[in-house]
Amino acid sequence: xxxxxxxxxxxxxxxxxxxxxxxxxxxxxxxxxxxxxxxxxxxxxxxxxxxxxxxxxxxxxxxxxxxxxxxxxxxxxxxxxxxxxxxxxxxxxxxxxxxxxxxxxxxxxx
Amino acid sequence: xxxxxxxxxxxxxxxxxxxxxxxxxxxxxxxxxxxxxxxxxxxxxxxxxxxxxxxxxxxxxxxxxxxxxxxxxxxxxxxxxxxxxxxxxxxxxxxxxxxxxxxxxxxxxx
Numbered sequence: 001x002x003x004x005x006x007x008x009x010x011x012x013x014x015x016x017x018x019x020x021x022x023x024x025x026x027x028x029x030x031x032x033x034x035x036x037x038x039x040x041x042x043x044x045x046x047x048x049x050x051x052x053x054x055x056x057x058x059x060x061x062x063x064x065x066x067x068x069x070x071x072x073x074x075x076x077x078x079x080x081x082x083x084x085x086x087x088x089x090x091x092x093x094x095x096x097x098x099x100x101x102x103x104x105x106x107x108x109x110x
Numbered sequence: 111x112x113x114x115x116x117x118x119x120x121x122x123x124x125x126x127x128x129x130x131x132x133x134x135x136x137x138x139x140x141x142x143x144x145x146x147x148x149x150x151x152x153x154x155x156x157x158x159x160x161x162x163x164x165x166x167x168x169x170x171x172x173x174x175x176x177x178x179x180x181x182x183x184x185x186x187x188x189x190x191x192x193x194x195x196x197x198x199x200x201x202x203x204x205x206x207x208x209x210x211x212x213x214x215x216x217x218x219x220x
Contacts, residue, residue, distance in 0.1 A: 004153070031206050043154070043210040090153050096204045099146075101153025 002027050004093045004102035012108045013081060021076045021105050023091030031094040032074040033058070034066065036087040037104075043090065049074055081109040112137035112200030119215040122192075128185040130214050132198030135179040141202045143174060145183050146210070147194040154197065157183065159205070188218045 004025045013019055025032065033048040035058075045058030049068040063085055065077040078085060086109050091102040115133040122128040134143060144159040158165055158172045160181070165172045171184040185192055197213040 033206075040212075042212055043208075045207070048206075088151060092153075094206050096206070097159065098156045098205060099154070099208060101155070104151060104153055106151075 002100065004091055004100050006089075006091050006102040006105050008105060009103060010106050012110065014110050015082055016080050019078050019081060019107075021078075021089060021091075021107070023074045023076065023102060024072050025074075025091075025093035025100070026072065027093055027095075027100065028071065029093040029095060029100075030071065032068070033092045033094060033099070034064070034074070034076050035090045035092065036060065036085075037090065038087050046076070046089075081107075083109050085109050112141050114143075114198045114200055114211060116196070116198050116211065116214045118212065119217070121217050121219055122185075122188045124190060124218050124220050125187055128188040128192065128216055128218065130183040130185075130196050130198075130216060131180065132183070133180045134198070134200050137178050137200050138202065139178075141200050142205070143172065143181050144199045144201050144205055144208070145170070145172065146197045146199065146208075147192075148197070148213070149191075149194040154210070157196075159201075188216075190218050190220060192216065193218045 007022045030051045034046040035043045037043045044060045047066040049055040089105045092099040112134045145157040146154040148154040160172045174181040195213040
C-alpha cells in the first residue's frame with residue numbers, strides 16, 4: 001500500500017532539547033516536503049527536497065533543518081526547539097500532479 | 111499562482127450534492143485549479159484538478175466556467191465522512207509547490 005509514515009505522531013518536549021521527526025515514503029518519489037499547520041495560518045511549507053542530497057527552504061525554514069540521504073526518508077530536525085514551534089507537522093511525498101501527505105505529527109514545546 | 115477565494119463554511123444534507131464554489135478571477139491561461147480536502151487534523155488529501163475542461167473522478171466532479179474565473183467542486187452524494195475543510199488552489203506548472211489558503215469548512219448534516 002502506498003503510504004507516507006511519520007514518527008512520532010505526538011510529542012511533548014522542552015525548550016532546547018533536540019528532536020527529529022521522521023518521514024518515510026514507499027512510492028519512490030523524488031520530491032518531498034515538510035509543512036507546518038497553525039490555526040489561522042493554514043499550511044506553510046518549511047523545507048522541500050527535489051531528490052537525494054537536494055533540499056531547499058520553503059516559506060518558514062527558520063529553526064529547522066532537514067536531510068535527504070536516501071530517497072525514501074526525509075527527516076525534519078529541530079536542533080533547539082522553542083515554544084513557537086509548537087504546531088502540527090505534515091510530511092508530503094510528491095508527484096507532478098499530486099501530494100501524498102502523512103498522518104501528521106503534533107508537537108508541543110514547553 | 112492565482113489567488114483563490116472560497117466561502118469560509120457551508121452545510122450540506124447527507125445524501126445531497128455538495129457544491130463548493132471557488133473564485134479565481136486572476137487565474138492565468140496555464141494555471142490549473144486543484145482541490146484538496148483535510149479531514150479534521152489529518153493530512154490533506156488530493157481530490158481532483160483541471161485546467162479548462164470539466165473533470166470527473168471517483169471522488170468528485172470539477173466544473174470550470176468558460177472564462178475560468180471560477181469553478182465548483184461537486185460531491186454528488188455527500189456523506190458524513192465528507193465533512194472536512196476543502197481547499198481550492200491555483201497552480202502554475204507542477205503541483206509540487208502548493209499554497210494552501212483557509213479553505214471552506216464543509217459540514218455534512220445527518
